[in-house]
Amino acid sequence: MTAGRLLDHLAASLCAGEPMVWIGVAETRGSAPRAPGARMLVGMGSSFGTIGGGHLELRAIEIARGMIVDDAAGLATAPRIERFPLGASVGQCCGGVVHLAFDVVRPTERAWVEQARALAHEDIDWVRILSLGGAPVQVASLASLRADSRHPALAASAAGLATLAGDSAMICCDSLGGERHVIELVRPAELHLALFGAGHVGRALIEVLARLPIRVTWIDPRESEFLAWMPQNTRPVLTDMPEAEVRHQPANTAVLITTHSHALDLELVRTWLDRGDFGFLGLIGSTSKRASFEARLRARGYTEAQLSRIVSPVGDPAVVGKEPEVIAIAIAAQLMSLRSKPQNVRHIRQDHPAKACTTP
Incomplete structure (x- = not known):
């Protein structure tokens, strides 16, 4: 699930007057279904998105809906972090511990949502800062936060997040202005696909990739x-x-x-081989099409390498299958194997100026 979606x-939901609860995995210890940054x-x-399913997610949904009911009744619903030992209290076999951050987002808080949407749709790394003391949510680009000399603790935390690979991460810290904060980094998906062709397979592939990072x-x-x-992730x-x-x-x-023309396919292959700095070059077709293309390319001086x-x-x-939808799934699986191994599975701990905050 992409942050943009x-x-x-x-x-x-906010435009329809319906509040939602934003739930994020703030920290994990041991085996857990999702890494910090899942939301x-x-x-x-x-409900929309997932933090790992199972009883953990069911319990999180129950808590979130209770917060919405309390908020509608005028009761205090400040953002908070809940600790879930997966084996003992949730009944999941992972055996680790998950800390979840809960925050009610009301229709009156659309400003930060629209700001975040603009940053996400422009493929800009951005940060969401949640104060557990109840201060308004802040959103900023990662670059502007790191350069903000007025808030050195936030800048230091942002710099720590920026060292992680992957499209999301979280840091939980205690010492920002005397309040506990959850700082959430969201960045564009690192894998970029240039898809040439809008035929049956191309359209099916776009539909499959719409929900993927x-x-x-x-x-x-x-x-x-x-x-x-x-789809939001397609231009x-x-x-x-x-x-x-x-x-x-x-x-x-x-x-x-995967265009409608073999001649165009060949020209595109030639152009990409000439450029050379691609990460993956896939050509749809049969083994006989590949053999034909290789013969033509050899005749033009392209090397075996x-x-x-x-x-x-x-x-x-x-x-296995020749239906466009099946081919699309096969291609999507191959593309997902190209993603870098995520490095955001660890919680960042900083003794100064910020340290990890956990719930006892």
């Missing part, structure tokens, strides 16, 4: 072939010259070529 859902939203009649640039010359709805590019878009993609991009970088047929070979 979570924020979009939150904004829609979900809970309303009175719905990946950024997609979707390129095709046929406007009518794009989906009527566009469509309509162009009569798809091969010209190659130079605009970032280094280490994962590339998937270059040809070996082409992944074709593309997709996890363990997923």
Whole structure:
């Protein structure tokens, strides 16, 4: 679940006058279903995202809905952290301990939500600062927070978060202005896909990837072939010259070529091989298509080392089927294997100026 989709859902709920509870995994010890930074939203009649499922999530939903009821009754519902020993109190076999942060987000608090949405939709690293003392939530870009000399403790905490890989992390600290805080880092998904082609497989793949931590640039010359709805993590590019878009993609991009034209496929493969700094180059088709392309590319002087970088047929070979949806799942599985091993599974502990805060 991407942060952008979570924020979009939150904004829609607030616009409808429905408060939600933002739940985040603030800290884990031992075996736990999700790492720090995992988050979900809970309303009175719905939930969105996940913190790991099972009895832990059921208990978290129960607490969140109780907070909404209390808030509507005018009772105190300040943000708080709850400690869950998974084996003893929750009945899950993980055996570790999870600390969850709970925060009621009311329709009157749309300002920080819209600010966060803007940062998330612009693919900017941003930070959400939750005061357990009840002060308003703060949102800022990671860059601006790290450069803010007025708040050195926050800047130091942000610098610590910035050292982690992955698209989310949390730090819980005690010594920011005498109040306990949860500082949550959210960054764009590190994996970027340049998808060339909006045919049956391309459309099915976009639907599969819509909920996954990946950024997609979707390129095709046929406007009518794009989906009527566009996922939050996808940017469509309509162009009569798809091969010209190659130079605009970032280094280490994962590339998937699945256009309506074999001639265009070949030209795109050539252009990417000439550039050389891609992270993955997948070509849809059969083994005979690959053999034909290799013969043509050898005739044009491409080396065996270059040809070996082409992944074709593309997709996890363990997923068998020729339906577009099945092919899309096979490709998505292969793409997810390219993600860096997350480094945000540890809770950051700082003795100065911030230290981990835990609930006894």
